[in-house]
Amino acid sequence: MRIARRNLLVSVMGLTLSIPLIKRYAVGGQGIGDLEDSFSALIDTFVPTDEYPGATDLGIDLELINLFQENKTYWHSISESLKAVNQLSRKLYSVNFQDGSLEQRTSILEILFASDSEHEKTKLQLRTLLNRTFGLFYTSQPAFDMLDYHPPSEGGYPDYDRSVPIDTSK
Amino acid sequence: MEYDYDVIVAGSGAGGGFCAMALAEKGMKVLLLERGKQFDYRTDYPMNYPNWELKANPLSTLYETFDHGLAVKISKQDVDICSGEFIDGKLMQTHPHSRGVFQYQRAIGVGGSTLRYQGEAHRFAGHAFKPETLFGWGQDWPLDYDELARYYREAENVLGVAGDPANPFKNRRGEYPTPAHSLSSRSQLAKAGAQKLGWTLLPNTLALPSKSIDGRLACQHSGGCVQGCIFGAKSSVDLTAIKRAQASGNMTLMTNARLFQIETNNAGNVSGFVYKHKGQLVKVKANKYVLALGAIETPRLLLASQTGKYPAGVGNHHDNVGRYFMETIMAMITGSVDQPIHSYKGPPLDARIWDFCLPKRPLKSGFVLGVAGSLGRRLSPVSYAWRTPGFGLDHKQTMRRTFGKDIQLFGIAEHIPHPDNRIVISDKKDIDGMPLVQLYSDYHDQDKKTFRVMRDKIFQWTDACEIKSKRRFYSTYSQPSAAHVAGTCRMGTNPETSVTNEFGQVHGLDNLYISDASILPTLGAGDSPSLTIQALALRIAANMQ
Ligand SMILES: Cc1cc2nc3c(=O)[nH]c(=O)nc-3n(C[C@H](O)[C@H](O)[C@H](O)COP(=O)(O)OP(=O)(O)OC[C@H]3O[C@@H](n4cnc5c(N)ncnc54)[C@H](O)[C@@H]3O)c2cc1C
Numbered sequence A: 001m002r003i004a005r006r007n008l009l010v011s012v013m014g015l016t017l018s019i020p021l022i023k024r025y026a027v028g029g030q031g032i033g034d035l036e037d038s039f040s041a042l043i044d045t046f047v048p049t050d051e052y053p054g055a056t057d058l059g060i061d062l063e064l065i066n067l068f069q070e071n072k073t074y075w076h077s078i079s080e081s082l083k084a085v086n087q088l089s090r091k092l093y094s095v096n097f098q099d100g101s102l103e104q105r106t107s108i109l110e111i112l113f114a115s116d117s118e119h120e121k122t123k124l125q126l127r128t129l130l131n132r133t134f135g136l137f138y139t140s141q142p143a144f145d146m147l148d149y150h151p152p153s154e155g156g157y158p159d160y161d162r163s164v165p166i167d168t169s170k
Numbered sequence B: 001m002e003y004d005y006d007v008i009v010a011g012s013g014a015g016g017g018f019c020a021m022a023l024a025e026k027g028m029k030v031l032l033l034e035r036g037k038q039f040d041y042r043t044d045y046p047m048n049y050p051n052w053e054l055k056a057n058p059l060s061t062l063y064e065t066f067d068h069g070l071a072v073k074i075s076k077q078d079v080d081i082c083s084g085e086f087i088d089g090k091l092m093q094t095h096p097h098s099r100g101v102f103q104y105q106r107a108i109g110v111g112g113s114t115l116r117y118q119g120e121a122h123r124f125a126g127h128a129f130k131p132e133t134l135f136g137w138g139q140d141w142p143l144d145y146d147e148l149a150r151y152y153r154e155a156e157n158v159l160g161v162a163g164d165p166a167n168p169f170k171n172r173r174g175e176y177p178t179p180a181h182s183l184s185s186r187s188q189l190a191k192a193g194a195q196k197l198g199w200t201l202l203p204n205t206l207a208l209p210s211k212s213i214d215g216r217l218a219c220q221h222s223g224g225c226v227q228g229c230i231f232g233a234k235s236s237v238d239l240t241a242i243k244r245a246q247a248s249g250n251m252t253l254m255t256n257a258r259l260f261q262i263e264t265n266n267a268g269n270v271s272g273f274v275y276k277h278k279g280q281l282v283k284v285k286a287n288k289y290v291l292a293l294g295a296i297e298t299p300r301l302l303l304a305s306q307t308g309k310y311p312a313g314v315g316n317h318h319d320n321v322g323r324y325f326m327e328t329i330m331a332m333i334t335g336s337v338d339q340p341i342h343s344y345k346g347p348p349l350d351a352r353i354w355d356f357c358l359p360k361r362p363l364k365s366g367f368v369l370g371v372a373g374s375l376g377r378r379l380s381p382v383s384y385a386w387r388t389p390g391f392g393l394d395h396k397q398t399m400r401r402t403f404g405k406d407i408q409l410f411g412i413a414e415h416i417p418h419p420d421n422r423i424v425i426s427d428k429k430d431i432d433g434m435p436l437v438q439l440y441s442d443y444h445d446q447d448k449k450t451f452r453v454m455r456d457k458i459f460q461w462t463d464a465c466e467i468k469s470k471r472r473f474y475s476t477y478s479q480p481s482a483a484h485v486a487g488t489c490r491m492g493t494n495p496e497t498s499v500t501n502e503f504g505q506v507h508g509l510d511n512l513y514i515s516d517a518s519i520l521p522t523l524g525a526g527d528s529p530s531l532t533i534q535a536l537a538l539r540i541a542a543n544m545q
């Protein structure tokens, strides 16, 4: 019926690009500019690529940059958080966040998510970004395919009682 | 005296909507006052839209209701009935010092809480009407099951209830208006587990018609009842009773009209209802008045209406208004199975086990068990992702491992009415100037005993279903949240211990009636209350001259 899922997103394995392309570094000076790679690495750490596409494969990092660049104050606070992430990465692994392995990046975010008041602002910022990333990723067709999810539509779920044969003989 | 209306009904939910319909259809001129708006299922509910999970649900809007002053302490020895998480298969429960903040689940709008309900349409069992005689607690109803049976039937017909006539626990004679839904995959799995334990899992009786009725679509098994049914299939009161009342030509519906005050005259009867509409107070008069605001708002209004004749609140001559509050006692285990059971598909609550509804010694109060898949917003991937802890590869793998494989086994138990479980009004007021509500509600010994037995049964059942990955144990004891609230103006034969008589008429007043969950003396041994509220509403209307 009325349900038509959003058409996400860019070219992953031949999928069509459907978000407006953003101008890279459009916010340089005011925004995250050279922190963009860290930002993409962050979004990739939230939903990494494995045998299924991850968030950056779907262009979610770009979409978020596009979305946020209108708001300079917000950009500024994202930059501050990215700096904190990078700082911790250099302290623990002597590399910028985006140059670390997925394991290293994951451990940095785990520390920040579990941290006390020292990183309270960063933690909140990361949590918001994580929720937004999930918001975009898990409403996309590739995620639906990964999860074998079929959104409700006209006609409903006539197969609701036939998802799997349940063996009731035991 | 000439009035504009024969009856004014305030509140258009399960009780008010059915009462208004029955009165209008017998030729009375009815004014129905409703605080909320009329929702259009085609446009107003979030699931009509892509990415609906990102939208606020207008049905879940919070209204300032409570002054949460009274925290109920939890003692250390009751930690075993508190919520917890499974860590490496072991349940870890922490000890909260007090019961959490009470979450009142309801909807404000034409149709009331049925806009959000999952359509369980249960006749209470015969024994639920006689707790005092049979089990020594509470107060017997002033009527018995047989007296209500024909009204149950009538309500089921209005709603097009889907049910199995062979269900021995719900003794309707003959076919239900529509056949029972076949069991969803998750409930088939739960049935296999129940069979191993010798328990009987049956299709639920649901006001989600399995066949098209009255020009509405049949239930499409979308699982979205709590978000509002976008197919107009669910038999919420706005699409059933209120439609019929409007078709009679005898009912005027006034939306966005909040009943604010009950006025009384020297004789002690109601002389008018004062409601607030667009910031203005308006007084309306009728021959008779019906309160149907729900089990929290009805006592709130009675207590707040302190008139010369009734300084402690209308109908509160014996300090019974607000007492004997009953909430939903619920325990639930959430876990996942290995098979892809597409748990987001199917009616949300499509199966029940009624074997424990009749309490067996040493228990004195009963409970029922049920199965759910993805409840509420956990239906869809993104909502599920938000509620699944963590991030990264682990999170993504957990999503793959568990999404669509979730199963929830739960129990709902009778909450034994107790005079100290009560609602009072606070000195603080909401934005309209209506006093806020202070709620005190605890579990007493018998409630805890039943809870523990019910919890153990759920654990047994979980094992029998081979639910290996258990994640959460949810308990309304430490996290109180209730969709089924009742009992604050209970009916009875004795004016000293009850607020209304068996026809919902407030003791001592000739022209004031109550037709909502507040008049229930008990909460049906774990069964859901709306059908009983609706059947009582039909009976109240039938007896009103
Ligand atoms: C999420 C959810 C799921 C549920 N599932 C089930 C289920 O499957 N089966 C079942 O039997 N029950 C279920 N219930 C419970 C059921 O909906 C309620 O028990 C039932 O609707 C209560 O009927 P009522 O008439 O007392 O109150 P309501 O249906 O809540 O109606 C009260 C009405 O009064 C209006 N109102 C309140 N104050 C004022 C005022 N001052 N002036 C004017 N109008 C006012 C409200 O807006 C509302 O329309 C569920 C409830 C919820 C929230």
Ligand code: SF4
Pocket: A156, B208, B218, B219, B220, B221, B222, B223, B224, B225, B226, B228, B229, B230, B231, B232, B233, B234, B235, B346, B347, B348
């Ligand atoms: S399961 Fe879906 S289609 Fe069926 S009544 Fe509920 S919301 Fe409507």
